[in-house]
Amino acid sequence: MSSDAIPPQTANVEPANVEPESRTDSARERIAPSTASGADTAASTDAAVDARSTPVTKRGLSVTLERLRAFYGDAEQVKGIDLEFRANEVTAIIGPSGCGKSTMVRCINRMHEEIPGAHAEGRVLLDDEDVYDSSVDVVAVRRAIGMVFQKPNPFPTMSVFDNVAAGLRLGTSGRGGRGKAELSAKVETALRGAGLWEEVSDRLSEPGAGLSGGQQQRLCIARSLAVEPEVILMDEPCSALDPIATLKIEELIDELKQRVTIVIVTHNMQQAARVADRTAFMLSGELVEVGPTQEIFTKPNDSRTEEYVTGKFG
Amino acid sequence: MNSSAAFGRFAVSPARRRKDRIARATITAATAIALVPLALILYYLLHKGLGAWSGSFFTTDPTGNTFFKTSSIGGVKSAILGTIEIVALASAIAIPIGVGVAVWLVEYGRQSWFAHTVRFFVDVLTGVPSIVFGLFIYIVLIVGTGSSYAGYKGSLALSLLMLPVVIRSAEVILLLIPGALRESALALGAPRWKVVFRIVLPTALPGMVTGVLLAIARAAGETAPLLFTAATARNTDFNLGHFMNSLPVQIYDDVTSPTMAVVNRAWGAALTLVAMILLLNLIARLVSRRSRLA
Numbered sequence: 214m215s216s217d218a219i220p221p222q223t224a225n226v227e228p229a230n231v232e233p234e235s236r237t238d239s240a241r242e243r244i245a246p247s248t249a250s251g252a253d254t255a256a257s258t259d260a261a262v263d264a265r266s267t268p269v270t271k272r273g274l275s276v277t278l279e280r281l282r283a284f285y286g287d288a289e290q291v292k293g294i295d296l297e298f299r300a301n302e303v304t305a306i307i308g309p310s311g312c313g314k315s316t317m318v319r320c321i322n323r324m325h326e327e328i329p330g331a332h333a334e335g336r337v338l339l340d341d342e343d344v345y346d347s348s349v350d351v352v353a354v355r356r357a358i359g360m361v362f363q364k365p366n367p368f369p370t371m372s373v374f375d376n377v378a379a380g381l382r383l384g385t386s387g388r389g390g391r392g393k394a395e396l397s398a399k400v401e402t403a404l405r406g407a408g409l410w411e412e413v414s415d416r417l418s419e420p421g422a423g424l425s426g427g428q429q430q431r432l433c434i435a436r437s438l439a440v441e442p443e444v445i446l447m448d449e450p451c452s453a454l455d456p457i458a459t460l461k462i463e464e465l466i467d468e469l470k471q472r473v474t475i476v477i478v479t480h481n482m483q484q485a486a487r488v489a490d491r492t493a494f495m496l497s498g499e500l501v502e503v504g505p506t507q508e509i510f511t512k513p514n515d516s517r518t519e520e521y522v523t524g525k526f527g
Numbered sequence: 528m529n530s531s532a533a534f535g536r537f538a539v540s541p542a543r544r545r546k547d548r549i550a551r552a553t554i555t556a557a558t559a560i561a562l563v564p565l566a567l568i569l570y571y572l573l574h575k576g577l578g579a580w581s582g583s584f585f586t587t588d589p590t591g592n593t594f595f596k597t598s599s600i601g602g603v604k605s606a607i608l609g610t611i612e613i614v615a616l617a618s619a620i621a622i623p624i625g626v627g628v629a630v631w632l633v634e635y636g637r638q639s640w641f642a643h644t645v646r647f648f649v650d651v652l653t654g655v656p657s658i659v660f661g662l663f664i665y666i667v668l669i670v671g672t673g674s675s676y677a678g679y680k681g682s683l684a685l686s687l688l689m690l691p692v693v694i695r696s697a698e699v700i701l702l703l704i705p706g707a708l709r710e711s712a713l714a715l716g717a718p719r720w721k722v723v724f725r726i727v728l729p730t731a732l733p734g735m736v737t738g739v740l741l742a743i744a745r746a747a748g749e750t751a752p753l754l755f756t757a758a759t760a761r762n763t764d765f766n767l768g769h770f771m772n773s774l775p776v777q778i779y780d781d782v783t784s785p786t787m788a789v790v791n792r793a794w795g796a797a798l799t800l801v802a803m804i805l806l807l808n809l810i811a812r813l814v815s816r817r818s819r820l821a
Contacts, residue, residue, distance in 0.1 A: 322714060324710060324713065324714055327709075327710065327713060329637055329638060352716050352717070352718050353716065354716075355713065355714055355715065355716035356715070356716030357716075359714070359715070360711070360714035362707060362710065362711060362714075364707060366705070366707045366708055366711050368708065368711075368712070368726055368730070369708070369730055370726075370729040370730050379712070379715065379717075379725075379726075380715035380716065380717070382725070383712060383715060383716075383717035383718075383721045383722070383725055383726075384715070384716050384717060433711065436711075436715065437714070437715065440715060440716060
C-alpha cells in the first residue's frame with residue numbers, strides 16, 4: 214500500500230470511453246491497490262488487521278498548487294497561488310475570515326466547482342497528476358482526497374457502521390463487489406484509525422447522529438478514512454467542538470499524518486502551532502508566506518504575517 | 528404613562544387593557560365563525576351519513592333500482608373500489624414523475640432558466656381548475672380517439688391534477704436537506720446519482736410521504752376530472768379499461784335523485800369518502816412526525 218503503487222496518469226486517460234462501472238473500479242484500484250487486485254477476501258482482511266496493529270506505511274501524496282485561481286461567478290476569491298503540501302506532513306492554512314482559505318482547500322478535491330457559478334483555474338498536482346486535467350474522473354479524485362467539514366455531518370438516515378461504510382458502498386458498483394467480512398474489517402480499521410472504535414464498538418447499529426459532537430466529527434473522519442485516501446483536507450474541523458473533543462481530534466491528526474497528507478484550515482492559531490509541521494498564511498486570496506510552523510509564528514519574513522500571528526488584525 | 532403613575536412605572540394603562548380585550552375578542556370571534564361551517568359539515572355528514580351506513584352498504588353495488596324498498600338500492604362497494612383503483616393508478620403515474628421532476632429541479636436544474644420555466648409552469652398547473660384536466664383528457668382521449676369512458680382515463684386526469692402538488696411538496700422537502708450532506712457524500716467520491724438515491728432521497732423520504740399522501744387525498748376527493756373521463760358505472764369492475772364508478776361521482780349522481788333513499792346513500796358515500804381521506808391525512812401526520820427534518 215505504498216504511494217508508488219499508484220499507476221501513472223495513463224490509468225485516468227483510457228476510461229473516457231469505458232463503462233462508468235469499470236471506471237469506478239479503476240479509481241478504486243488507484244486508491245486501494247491491494248483490494249482490487251487481491252482476489253481473496255482473507256488476504257485483504259489480514260492487511261486491514263496489520264494496518265491497525267503496526268505503524269502504517271506512509272502513503273500520503275504531496276499536493277502542489279500551481280497558479281491556482283478560484284472564482285465565484287466573476288469574483289476572484291483565490292488569486293493565483295503556488296504552494297506545496299508535502300507528503301505525510303500537516304500543513305495549516307491560517308488567515309482572516311474571507312481570505313479564501315476554504316475556497317482554496319475545496320479546489321484541491323474539486324469540491325469548489327459544485328457551487329453553482331464557481332470554477333477554478335490553474336493546476337493542482339496530486340503527486341504528479343493534475344486533478345484538473347480534462348481526462349480526470351472527478352469521482353476518483355475525491356476518493357483519493359478525503360474531506361472533513363466544519364460541522365460534523367454524519368448521514369442522518371444511517372447507523373454508525375453504515376456511515377463509515379458509506380464511502381465504500383457509494384463508490385463501488387453494486388452491493389456484490391465487497392464481502393461482508395471485508396467491509397466490517399474496513400469499517401473497524403477506519404473507526405480505530407479515527408480513535409473512535411473503543412467508544413462505539415458496542416453500538417455500531419445505532420444512528421450516527423446520536424453520538425456527541427466530537428464523536429460525530431471523528432465519525433466523519435473515520436468515514437473519509439474508510440475509502441483509504443492519500444490526502445485529507447480539514448476545513449476548520451474543530452470550530453464546532455469543545456476543547457476536549459478538539460484535543461482528541463488534534464491528537465488524531467498527529468497519528469493520521471503517518472499515513473496521509475493533511476491540509477487543515479483553522480482560525481485557531483494555537484491549533485495551527487500545535488498540529489502543523491508547516492503553516493501557510495493567506496490574505497485577500499493571496500498566499501503571503503509559507504514555512505515551518507515554528508518560523509511562521511516566531512520569525513516570519515513578511516510583516517503582515519507577523520501582525521496577524523501577533524493579533525494586530527484578523 | 529402619566530395617567531397610570533399611581534399604579535407604578537410598569538403598570539398597563541386601562542386604555543391599553545381595553546384595546547387588548549377588544550382585539551382578543553375580535554380574533555376569537557373570527558376563529559369561531561370560521562369553525563361554524565366546519566362543525567356543520569361534520570354534523571350533517573355524521574347525522575345523515577351514519578344513518579345510511581350498514582353492513583350491506585359497503586358490500587353491495589348500487590342497483591339502480593330506486594323505486595322500491597330502501598334495501599334494494601344497494602351500497603357503494605363499486606364506488607369505494609373504483610376510487611381506490613383510479614387513485615392508485617393516478618398515484619403510480621404522478622408520484623414517480625413528480626418526484627423525478629422535483630429531484631431534477633433541486634439537484635440538477637437549480638437556478639437555470641429552464642428550471643425557472645419549469646417551476647413557473649408547475650405553479651400555473653397548480654392553479655388550473657380540476658374540471659379543465661377532465662376536459663383535456665376528454666378532448667384528447669375520448670373525443671380525440673373516438674373511444675369511450677374508461678377508468679384509466681380518469682386516472683390520467685387525476686394524475687395531471689396531482690403532479691404539481693407532488694412536485695412542489697417534494698421540491699420543498701428536497702430543499703430542506705442540508706447542502707452539507709450532499710457535499711460530504713460528494714467529497715467521499717460518490718457519483719452524483721448515488722448521492723441522490725442513497726443519501727438525499729432516503730433522508731427526504733418521510734417528508735415526501737407527507738406531501739404525496741396529501742396529493743393523493745386531494746385527488747381522491749375530486750369529482751370534476753372523473754365526470755366525463757371515467758364516467759359512472761354501477762357494478763364493481765377491476766378492469767381500468769372499462770367505465771368505472773367512484774365515490775365523488777356516485778355522490779354527484781345520487782344527490783340529484785328524486786328518491787330520498789338514494790339521496791341518503793349520497794350522504795353515506797360522502798361520509799365514507801371523508802373517512803378515507805381523514806385516514807390518509809392521519810397517516811401523513813404520523814409519518815411526518817417521525818421525520819428527522821421536521
